[in-house]
Amino acid sequence: MKFQLDKPKILSQHVDTLVATFKSVDEHEYNKYIIKTLSMLEDFKIDAQNVEGFSNKSRFCKCEPFDGFGTFKVFAQGMGAYRYILENQDVMIFLSNAKFGTDMPQIKVEFRAHYLFSVGQNKAYEYVLKLIDVLLGCKYESSIQRLDLATDIWGVKLEYLDAMRFQNSFKNSNYRQGSKQTGISFGGGSFMFRIYDKLIEIKNSHSKHYVKTKWIVNGYDEALNYNVTRFEAQFRRTELKKYIPQHTSNEIAYVFNHLGNFWIKALQKIKYAPLTNDECLRIADGTLKADSKRQIFNRARKNEDRFQFQKFLYHWDNSISDFPIEYKTIQAPKIEVAKRMLKGFIATAYKAVDGNPRALTDVLIGMQTDMYKFEQKTLHDYGLSKIIDSFIKQEKMKNKVGVQVDFDYSLIAHDAYFKLAESLGSIDAINKFIPSINQSESIEDYFPKTYEKVS
Structure with missing residues (x-):
C-alpha cells in the first residue's frame, strides 16, 4: 500500500449489501x-x-x-x-x-x-x-443470508505487490485497468474480501456517485487528487452462522449490534502486514520455506517504525456506519450532473440536425418557441418549476423516512415559487406546472405565506 497522507482517513463505514429471509410460523x-x-x-x-x-x-x-x-x-x-x-x-x-x-x-x-x-x-x-x-x-422467523461491510479510506493507493502483503490461504485475484492496479480479492463462496479503487468504479458507473456526499462531510477534498480505496468484506449464510449464537431470536438485530466484531473477523482472515517491496519479492520468489515466510510477516507486524495499517483498519465507528442524509437526492455533485446531461443533450441535438453547427441554438430556440406557444411559459419558468418540484419531493421523502435533510432548500424554493407566481399570473397555473402535486394537495400547502403574498 502507498500512503498518500501521513495518516489515511476513513470517509465512510457502512452496510453495503444486506439480504434477509422471512418464514411464517x-x-x-x-x-x-x-x-x-x-x-x-x-x-x-x-x-x-x-x-x-x-x-x-x-x-x-x-x-x-x-x-x-x-x-x-x-x-x-x-x-x-x-x-x-x-x-x-x-x-x-x-x-x-x-x-x-x-x-x-x-x-x-x-x-x-x-x-x-x-x-x-x-x-x-x-x-x-x-x-x-x-x-x-x-408471526415469522427472520434470518440473515448475506452481509457486506464496506470501509472507504482516503489516501491509500494500491500497488502491484500488495497481494503479497496478506498472509492467508485464500485464492487471490488481481484486477487491472491497463497498466494500473485497480483491485485485489481474496476468497469466494461463503467469504470474500475485496480491495479496490473506488474512484475508478465511480468514474465507470455514474450511479455510484452518491457515496461522495458522505465523503465530503467527512473531510474528502477532491482537489488533492488522492486515491479512495474501498475495503469490503462479504459474508454469506454459511460463514455468518459461525458468529451468530444458536437460537438467536433476531439475527439481523444481533448482527447490527456487532458490526464492529464482524469487521474485525474479516480483517483477521486476510491478515495484512506492512512488508517492504524487497520482502514481498523475497516471498514471491518461491524459494523460502513456510517458517521463513512466517518470520518475515511477524517481524513486519512488530516493527513499530512501520505504519501498522491492519490495526488502523480494525476501527469501526457506528456513528460513521449509520449516517442518515438527504434520501434520494444523493447523487454526483450538481455541476457534474449538469455537465453529464449537457453532453447527452449535445449528442441528441447534433444527431437530430445532422451535425449542423447551429444545432444547439436551433434546438433551444425551437424548444422556447414551442413552450411559449402551447403553454405560455418560458424556459426560465420551467427551470423555476423544477426547483419547486424537487423541494416538494424532498418534503415528501422526509415525511416517509423521517430523515433530516443535509441542506434545507426551502428558502430557495420559496423564492423560486414567488418569481414563478409573478410570471405565470395565477396559483392554478403553478399547480398544473409542478409534477409532484396531486389531486389531494396544492402548492399552497407547502408555501402558505407566499400564497398570501401573491394571491
Whole structure:
C-alpha cells in the first residue's frame, strides 16, 4: 500500500449489501393472508407477461399492491422457487407460493445499496419489517443470508505487490485497468474480501456517485487528487452462522449490534502486514520455506517504525456506519450532473440536425418557441418549476423516512415559487406546472405565506 497522507482517513463505514429471509410460523394466519396476496400478485404477473421486451428486466407492470408503500414493479418471471419478484427504489422482494411447513422461507428481501447508504441499516430494516407485516400478516422467523461491510479510506493507493502483503490461504485475484492496479480479492463462496479503487468504479458507473456526499462531510477534498480505496468484506449464510449464537431470536438485530466484531473477523482472515517491496519479492520468489515466510510477516507486524495499517483498519465507528442524509437526492455533485446531461443533450441535438453547427441554438430556440406557444411559459419558468418540484419531493421523502435533510432548500424554493407566481399570473397555473402535486394537495400547502403574498 502507498500512503498518500501521513495518516489515511476513513470517509465512510457502512452496510453495503444486506439480504434477509422471512418464514411464517403461524399456519392459520399464513394461509389466511398469503392466499390473498399471492392471488393479487398472480394477476399483476399475468399483466406483466403481456408486456413485450428483450429481457426479463424490461417485462414488468407497475402497481401499488400495498397501502402506504408506494409503487412497485411486478416482473413477468420469477426466479427458481420464488414465483414472484417485486421491486421499488428501496428493495427487491422475492415471494414463494410454497405451502406452510416447507423448509424454504416464503420471502427473501434484498436491500438496495443506495437505500442502506442513505438512511442507514437500522431505518432501512424498520421499513422492511413494516412491509413484511403486511405481506405475511402473522408471526415469522427472520434470518440473515448475506452481509457486506464496506470501509472507504482516503489516501491509500494500491500497488502491484500488495497481494503479497496478506498472509492467508485464500485464492487471490488481481484486477487491472491497463497498466494500473485497480483491485485485489481474496476468497469466494461463503467469504470474500475485496480491495479496490473506488474512484475508478465511480468514474465507470455514474450511479455510484452518491457515496461522495458522505465523503465530503467527512473531510474528502477532491482537489488533492488522492486515491479512495474501498475495503469490503462479504459474508454469506454459511460463514455468518459461525458468529451468530444458536437460537438467536433476531439475527439481523444481533448482527447490527456487532458490526464492529464482524469487521474485525474479516480483517483477521486476510491478515495484512506492512512488508517492504524487497520482502514481498523475497516471498514471491518461491524459494523460502513456510517458517521463513512466517518470520518475515511477524517481524513486519512488530516493527513499530512501520505504519501498522491492519490495526488502523480494525476501527469501526457506528456513528460513521449509520449516517442518515438527504434520501434520494444523493447523487454526483450538481455541476457534474449538469455537465453529464449537457453532453447527452449535445449528442441528441447534433444527431437530430445532422451535425449542423447551429444545432444547439436551433434546438433551444425551437424548444422556447414551442413552450411559449402551447403553454405560455418560458424556459426560465420551467427551470423555476423544477426547483419547486424537487423541494416538494424532498418534503415528501422526509415525511416517509423521517430523515433530516443535509441542506434545507426551502428558502430557495420559496423564492423560486414567488418569481414563478409573478410570471405565470395565477396559483392554478403553478399547480398544473409542478409534477409532484396531486389531486389531494396544492402548492399552497407547502408555501402558505407566499400564497398570501401573491394571491
